[in-house]
Amino acid sequence: MNDVVEKIPNIYEYIISEEGSFRTTRVPLASNWRDWNFFEHIDRSFTLKNSRFHKGTQDYLRPFNNIILPIANVNYRTEGFDVKDVQIYVDNAENYHKSFFARKFHNWWAKENDIDTAIDESVESYFDYGLALLKNVNSARPEIIPLQQIAFCDQTSILNGPICLKHHYSISELLDMKGKWKDAEIDKTILMARFAKPTIEGDTTKTPGKYVEVYELHGMFPESWLGAEKLGEEWEDTGKYSPQVHIVTYYVNENEQNKNGICLFKGKETKPIFKALVRDPIFGRACGRGGIEELFHPQIWTNYSELHISQMMEAVAKVVLKTNKKKITALNNFSNMKHGQIVDLDGDGTLEQVVLQPYNKAAFDNLINKWEQVARTIGSASDPALGLNPVSGTPLGTTEIVTQQGIGIHEYRQGKIATFWAGVYRDWVLPHLSTEINKGSKWLDELSLDELQDVAEKTTTKQSNDKIKQMILSGEIPTQEEIDAFRTTLKEAFMKGGEKRFLEIIKDEFAGLPTDVEISIKGKQKNLAEVTSKLNSVFRTLLTPGVIQQVQQSEGLSDLLNQVFESVGFSPVNFGTITGQQMQPAQPVPSPMQPQMQQLPVTA
Numbered sequence: 148m149n150d151v152v153e154k155i156p157n158i159y160e161y162i163i164s165e166e167g168s169f170r171t172t173r174v175p176l177a178s179n180w181r182d183w184n185f186f187e188h189i190d191r192s193f194t195l196k197n198s199r200f201h202k203g204t205q206d207y208l209r210p211f212n213n214i215i216l217p218i219a220n221v222n223y224r225t226e227g228f229d230v231k232d233v234q235i236y237v238d239n240a241e242n243y244h245k246s247f248f249a250r251k252f253h254n255w256w257a258k259e260n261d262i263d264t265a266i267d268e269s270v271e272s273y274f275d276y277g278l279a280l281l282k283n284v285n286s287a288r289p290e291i292i293p294l295q296q297i298a299f300c301d302q303t304s305i306l307n308g309p310i311c312l313k314h315h316y317s318i319s320e321l322l323d324m325k326g327k328w329k330d331a332e333i334d335k336t337i338l339m340a341r342f343a344k345p346t347i348e349g350d351t352t353k354t355p356g357k358y359v360e361v362y363e364l365h366g367m368f369p370e371s372w373l374g375a376e377k378l379g380e381e382w383e384d385t386g387k388y389s390p391q392v393h394i395v396t397y398y399v400n401e402n403e404q405n406k407n408g409i410c411l412f413k414g415k416e417t418k419p420i421f422k423a424l425v426r427d428p429i430f431g432r433a434c435g436r437g438g439i440e441e442l443f444h445p446q447i448w449t450n451y452s453e454l455h456i457s458q459m460m461e462a463v464a465k466v467v468l469k470t471n472k473k474k475i476t477a478l479n480n481f482s483n484m485k486h487g488q489i490v491d492l493d494g495d496g497t498l499e500q501v502v503l504q505p506y507n508k509a510a511f512d513n514l515i516n517k518w519e520q521v522a523r524t525i526g527s528a529s530d531p532a533l534g535l536n537p538v539s540g541t542p543l544g545t546t547e548i549v550t551q552q553g554i555g556i557h558e559y560r561q562g563k564i565a566t567f568w569a570g571v572y573r574d575w576v577l578p579h580l581s582t583e584i585n586k587g588s589k590w591l592d593e594l595s596l597d598e599l600q601d602v603a604e605k606t607t608t609k610q611s612n613d614k615i616k617q618m619i620l621s622g623e624i625p626t627q628e629e630i631d632a633f634r635t636t637l638k639e640a641f642m643k644g645g646e647k648r649f650l651e652i653i654k655d656e657f658a659g660l661p662t663d664v665e666i667s668i669k670g671k672q673k674n675l676a677e678v679t680s681k682l683n684s685v686f687r688t689l690l691t692p693g694v695i696q697q698v699q700q701s702e703g704l705s706d707l708l709n710q711v712f713e714s715v716g717f718s719p720v721n722f723g724t725i726t727g728q729q730m731q732p733a734q735p736v737p738s739p740m741q742p743q744m745q746q747l748p749v750t751a
Contacts, residue, residue: 158372158473162299166313169185169186171184174584175431177428190347196219200450211450213446214449215522217528218523219275221527221528222526223270225554225558225561226273227270230253230266232667235252235577237657238661249653255590264288265291266568274439274530275438278423280422282421283418283421296314298311301433307662311362313360313361313362318356320330335409341357342354360395360397361394364393365421366387367388372391373389374391395408395411422570422574426438456511456512459505463505468498470496514611530722551717569664577663581657584652587654599642611637624654
């Protein structure tokens with residue numbers, strides 16, 4: 148065999164070498180697209196989104212008309228979802244009724260752990276860079292990795308190669324790692340901390356506190372990397388590999404120029420700790436097609452036009468005079484003249500201002516508008532989605548159709564994000580939720596009208612059955628009218644308590660019960676103002692004197708009116724007298740005098 152076996156360097160040299168090449172290595176993607184680079188892609192997207200030129204001076208004398216940010220905000224808003232859309236349920240037929248408490252507990256617990264913020268951050272990274280990278284940190288909330296934090300990775304496939312993250316730990320953060328990392332090495336590292344942070348360009352920025360640059364490396368590496376710290380010039384490669392994690396930092400001696408490595412922690416990883424969601428995958432590269440990347444050309448050409456308009460306006464803003472009197476040119480600078488000062492032209496001369504006009508400005512204005520429309524089309528951001536009024540004369544129906552069609556691509560991507568997060572929940576979040584829910588908890592929650600009615604029905608049934616038992620045991624036989632009146636009184640009293648109620652889960656009530664998750668985003672993208680307007684138009688006709696009684700007697704009309712209240716932000720519970728929801732007749736209960744008495748339902 149004449150093949151040369153590549154020698155693997157030691158871990159400290161490996162990190163330094165890979166970080167350097169990560170910023171310069173270009174990935175060929177097609178015959179005429181051979182210059183993609185992960186670091187540059189993230190850097191350019193970040194700078195353009197924040198109204199900064201990717202290259203050149205940043206002195207604010209170059210106009211930057213940011214057309215990316217409004218479109219990005221539309222995508223964040225329409226492709227994200229809330230924790231209330233995450234439906235936790237008990238995957239067991241006999242205990243499925245407990246899903247109500249599981250769902251309610253999750254909504255409260257997820258907000259306490261800022262999982263809704265994690266979802267928002269993943270949506271933003273997904274749009275901005277075409278990639279959302281999540282890390283399991285053994286807590287309820289997964290960490291959304293800022294892609295600027297990646298020191299290096301496999302630029303062709305994010306999860307198929309090593310991933311190295313760069314951190315800047317403060318002294319307090321390092322001390323928190325005692326007991327988890329090597330205590331002696333942490334103490335040594337703290338002594339070498341500096342009042343500075345390295346910049347993206349390799350320089351340093353002075354800081355009021357001390358920081359240490361720490362590398363966190365994950366990947367499949369030689370077993371020898373877990374053994375002796377160093378074996379000669381290169382580390383031994385025996386052909387045996389395993390998934391590992393290494394936490395490394397560096398220091399430089401006063402008399403040395405080379406960096407020396409310190410191992411703060413190393414060990415094997417039993418499970419993958421990263422998950423990635425790629426937007427519009429592009430074969431051969433780690434990031435999908437980012438939303439900002441789609442707008443590179445419109446943004447560049449918009450700024451091109453703005454720059455020429457700025458130069459044009461600067462030219463026409465000058466005051467230029469013309470005269471046929473030679474002696475006038477010999478006078479002092481006209482900028483030093485006072486208002487009302489007279490210039491003697493000897494009666495036969497002229498002094499006029501040269502009229503300068505930006506004749507080509509309209510062409511550049513049209514070009515800016517053209518590129519802005521191109522950007523909006525690419526980003527599926529219609530005028531209503533951007534909060535802009537449609538063009539005068541546009542029919543309402545046309546606006547509604549265009550808006551609905553425009554959000555179609557957002558709903559498609561939202562579905563992908565929801566499916567991805569369902570997997571995150573099953574693998575990472577549910578174990579923590581299960582642990583917390585079995586500890587038992589009591590909290591204040593808000594119930595929807597349907598939930599309130601369901602609980603009211605069950606509570607009324609239980610209390611009325613208890614009352615019937617007590618009366619029978621004391622020798623009384625209640626009539627059906629008494630039972631109906633009692634149930635109606637109980638239900639009305641319960642409903643008057645409002646939609647906010649204390650919920651309580653008993654300790655270990657969910658022990659041993661399997662739970663699962665689905666993310667339901669039904670009607671998430673509906674234009675609520677449009678829906679509410681339509682429903683109000685219907686009820687403006689229906690709710691005339693004498694028709695309210697018909698609404699109360701019709702369950703379909705009553706439910707439709709509840710939708711109006713919910714769409715405009717009101718609680719239907721507070722309008723029960725209009726919708727008739729509180730006054731619905733109770734389900735008949737068999738009379739105790741009938742043979743069916745022993746079949747009365749009893750709830751726990």
